[in-house]
Amino acid sequence: MDLVIKILTFVLIISILVVLHEFGHYLPARYFKIKVEKFYLFFDWKFSLFKKKIGETEWGIGWLPLGGYVKIAGMIDESMDTEQMKKDPEPWEFRSKPAWQRLIVMLGGVTVNFLLAWIIYTGLLAVNGDTYIPANNLKYGIVVDSIGEKIGLKTGDQIVAIDGKKSKKFTDAQIDILLGDQLTVNRNGQEITFPIKEEALADVLSSQGKSFLGYRQKTVIDSVLPDSPAEKAGVLAGDEIVSVDGESNTFNNEFISKITSSANTPIQLGLMRDGKLQKLNLTVPEEGVIGVFMSRDDLSVTDEYSLPAAIPAGFNETIDVLTNQVKQFKIIFNTKTKGYKAVKGPIGIVEMMPAKWNWSFFWSFLAMFSVWLAFANLLPIPALDGGHVMFLLYEMISGRPPSEKVLERGQIAGFIIVMGLMAVIFGNDIWNIIKRFL
Incomplete structure (x- = not known):
């Protein structure tokens, strides 16, 4: 169906x-x-x-x-x-x-x-208005995987501009990076600009939609699975993880990396609960997961539009979409990015459709x-x-x-x-x- x-x-x-x-x-x-x-x-x-x-x-x-x-x-x-x-x-x-x-x-x-x-x-x-995550609303910067690092990004960077244009929406950053030539980021308080590596874009396109870019947040537990190692150790929803085995831990990506690399290993979690530091011991199972879900702050904002204001904004959105489609030729016919391999026809487009009817989509x-x-x-x-x-x-x-x-x-x-x-x-x-x- x-x-x-x-x-x-x-x-x-x-x-x-x-x-x-x-x-x-x-x-x-x-x-x-x-x-x-x-x-x-x-x-x-x-x-x-x-x-x-x-x-x-x-x-x-x-x-x-x-x-x-x-x-x-x-x-x-x-x-x-x-x-x-x-x-x-x-x-x-x-x-x-x-x-x-x-x-x-x-x-x-x-x-x-x-x-x-x-x-x-x-x-x-x-x-509906325009809902997005502002680029300047990422208190702890971005988080990138190995593909993002190949592009030249580092976890903790703040994206400032792409091709000299100030970034308003973090939610548009991935496509803007794919179609851009150079990136400006704030790294450790210093603004630096570097070219986007075309060879790395080939990895982005070949990943079939896998996200190489996210935003970093503090390690706060949203929920704990019943009978999981975390529940048995006493971890509760709302706990903030501040250390693992005595090493400082501030962000989600650090915590996930530490847990997945500690399979079949006993660890000690330092966490803040009701303003007090507590330490709990548990053993990470072979699967490298302990049964917790991380809390994610909703950083999105919505710009509301009256009908008269929506008319020019709708025109600008149409022009932006057209501009991006023209720019796509830069990566489609580039032998370094190999964008032609990611072009989708009717079969590929059908796979992109939602499995349930969605009017917004x-x-x-x-x-x-x-x-x-x-x-x-x-x-x-x-x-x-x-x-x-x-x-x-x-x-x-x-x-x-x-x-x-x-x-x-x-x-x-x-x-x-x-x-x-x-x-x-x-x-x-x-x-x-x-x-x-x-």
Whole structure:
């Protein structure tokens, strides 16, 4: 059932985005009196699951869930209908319209995707506000694992800035570090700046979402498991661990490291209870756990937004998401970071979906993916909207359109590029699944 919910969530998100994107092309085409022959959700290669002719347009659902399309008369597109192009242009065809009108039609899809993301982010901010952990609210600094240390960070650092930009949200720090070039931290009272090591980013990406960065807190016991070594020794919820075997212990990460490295070993815990120091003895079992959960302070804050304030904030959030997606190309195509290995296709994205229905996730992911769809479609690759825009801009600047042969060959080349990328992405998804069983 969990997998069904994940698949349905992904299919619903894709369906909404594709339909709205294609309406972004359809509506201006009809406004400029251009004939739209087909409007399809998913591709109908060889056959369709559903189709119905309404007016001059065939509306349908294809069987291949890799997007969708509108077939606009008089245009060389993925349908490769060159027979129509051999006839004399009709006034209701795409090729008969002024270049500026054709440009608006081609930009309609990405415009709708951008506006959709802006609207969703505005609504989320107006309803839920913006909840985050302030970067300057970490009293005891950060805690990093071996991957974080490879990047150049050290436990106890305070993150000051990334690429010279002051960090407002600690919750954005991981993605900002991945996409940044240099880090500024406060280390032992001294501000230092160092380059982010690209080789270490490969380890971050290969960890499949494992967090390399957290924030440090004092060792306060939240709860104790029944019949655990800790309970038998007399440890209580609310105790603050201050030493292990006489060595000072202040923070969670220190305590966890000490316990996990003391399997089958008797230890003495020094703890503060009701303002008094107590010492308890216990033996750490072979598993390296003693049956306690650490208390974690909730350091998050929420910025509330009225609707008028949420509108520009939603726009800024959309731009930030778009900017990060552009920056991702720096690590995707970098041979040192090997980001291409972490790119997820439909299979990988389905795995990211929550196992239970979650409206907050649904709207947030829909907005983010809408921005991604807008950006991806604007890439200057023939067969994508950006390819058509590229040819139209050439026509507007030079005063003459590319030949139909150039458009046809460009469409074929673009189709091969897109299908090749899809094959690589699907292959990467499948390989990541196989690796789990090796």
